[in-house]
Amino acid sequence: MTTMRDELTWIDLADAPPIEGLRVRRPRGIDADYEAMASVVLAANAHDGIPWLPTPTNLREEFEGSTRRDQANDVVIVELDGRPVAEAGIERVIRDGTVIYETWGHVVPEVRRRGIGRALLRENLRRATERADAEDPGQLVEARSYAEEGEAGHRALLETHGFEEIRWFFLMRRPTLDDIPDAPLPPGLEIRPVTPDQHRSIWDAEAEAFRDHWSHREPTEEDFTTTFSRSELDTDLWVVAWDGDEVAGVVENWIWAEENARLGIARGWNEKISVRRPWRRLGLGRAITAASLRRLRAAGMTEAMLGVDADNPTGALGLYEGLGFERFQRASAYRRQLGR
Numbered sequence: 182m183t184t185m186r187d188e189l190t191w192i193d194l195a196d197a198p199p200i201e202g203l204r205v206r207r208p209r210g211i212d213a214d215y216e217a218m219a220s221v222v223l224a225a226n227a228h229d230g231i232p233w234l235p236t237p238t239n240l241r242e243e244f245e246g247s248t249r250r251d252q253a254n255d256v257v258i259v260e261l262d263g264r265p266v267a268e269a270g271i272e273r274v275i276r277d278g279t280v281i282y283e284t285w286g287h288v289v290p291e292v293r294r295r296g297i298g299r300a301l302l303r304e305n306l307r308r309a310t311e312r313a314d315a316e317d318p319g320q321l322v323e324a325r326s327y328a329e330e331g332e333a334g335h336r337a338l339l340e341t342h343g344f345e346e347i348r349w350f351f352l353m354r355r356p357t358l359d360d361i362p363d364a365p366l367p368p369g370l371e372i373r374p375v376t377p378d379q380h381r382s383i384w385d386a387e388a389e390a391f392r393d394h395w396s397h398r399e400p401t402e403e404d405f406t407t408t409f410s411r412s413e414l415d416t417d418l419w420v421v422a423w424d425g426d427e428v429a430g431v432v433e434n435w436i437w438a439e440e441n442a443r444l445g446i447a448r449g450w451n452e453k454i455s456v457r458r459p460w461r462r463l464g465l466g467r468a469i470t471a472a473s474l475r476r477l478r479a480a481g482m483t484e485a486m487l488g489v490d491a492d493n494p495t496g497a498l499g500l501y502e503g504l505g506f507e508r509f510q511r512a513s514a515y516r517r518q519l520g521r
């Protein structure tokens with residue numbers, strides 16, 4: 182639903198602090214906008230110790246691969262004397278049948294505590310309400326946001342605006358890829374190289390497995406296209422276990438080379454670890470995760486990272502700790518009803 186504009190569109194932001202030189206605009210979907218947003222996220226996350234440092238290309242692929250957000254109306258960029266200092270926005274998703282407007286925002290550290298974050302959160306809620314009135318009349322709608330445990334200001338801001346903590350998650354790190362435990366596959370299963378003709382089967386298997394997870398969002402055709410066209414995609418890193426013609430379990434391994442260069446590390450990410458119901462409680466999750474660690478080591482990585490729901494019903498937290506992962510950071514999901 183993106184309706185981009187060619188010209189710069191400056192807007193009046195309600196509750197914006199009276200800071201000389203502060204201006205707010207909508208993005209146009211051009212390279213300069215992605216560079217501006219990426220610079221803000223990089224500065225904010227580096228200061229807060231959050232290991233997500235997206236490139237402009239990462240953001241472009243994420244934004245342009247989704248119709249859940251409309252850049253021309255859902256996203257704002259804040260400039261101070263012509264320099265980008267903040268960005269924020271919303272997107273509409275359906276999780277477990279509930280319409281949710283997820284909000285985000287970043288402010289560079291040197292201009293925090295001056296009311297910019299508060300104004301952006303209120304703009305996000307205003308825009309979410311506007312969209313909900315148009316797209317979800319008569320429905321119960323939520324606003325959600327996420328904050329790391331160390332983001333004290335962000336958490337306080339959410340709580341002040343009526344958000345409550347509803348779930349928490351761990352970012353887990355394996356500081357070395359030495360001494361990876363031996364974890365054999367269950368009998369009859371095998372790991373095969375990923376080929377393009379298998380992409381759909383793998384995608385469908387992941388989607389099925391994740392339907393059991395908290396606040397599940399059914400993936401779309403856009404998500405499929407975005408995933409398999411990402412610049413950093415290397416399915417030779419993925420670990421897919423097969424039982425005959427059936428995909429039993431998957432680990433998507435990703436290496437974000439530019440992020441690693443910025444951090445001075447060699448880290449691989451174990452993402453979207455999934456096992457379908459018929460193959461659970463057989464040791465398959467442990468086997469494919471261990472295999473994925475060995476694959477990252479073979480690619481030259483020296484550490485691994487993954488995220489996990491602290492209340493995952495399949496016991497994933499204990500599984501990862503048993504494979505040498507340590508709790509690195511805690512993050513929380515927050516929600517509030519969207520009043521209309």
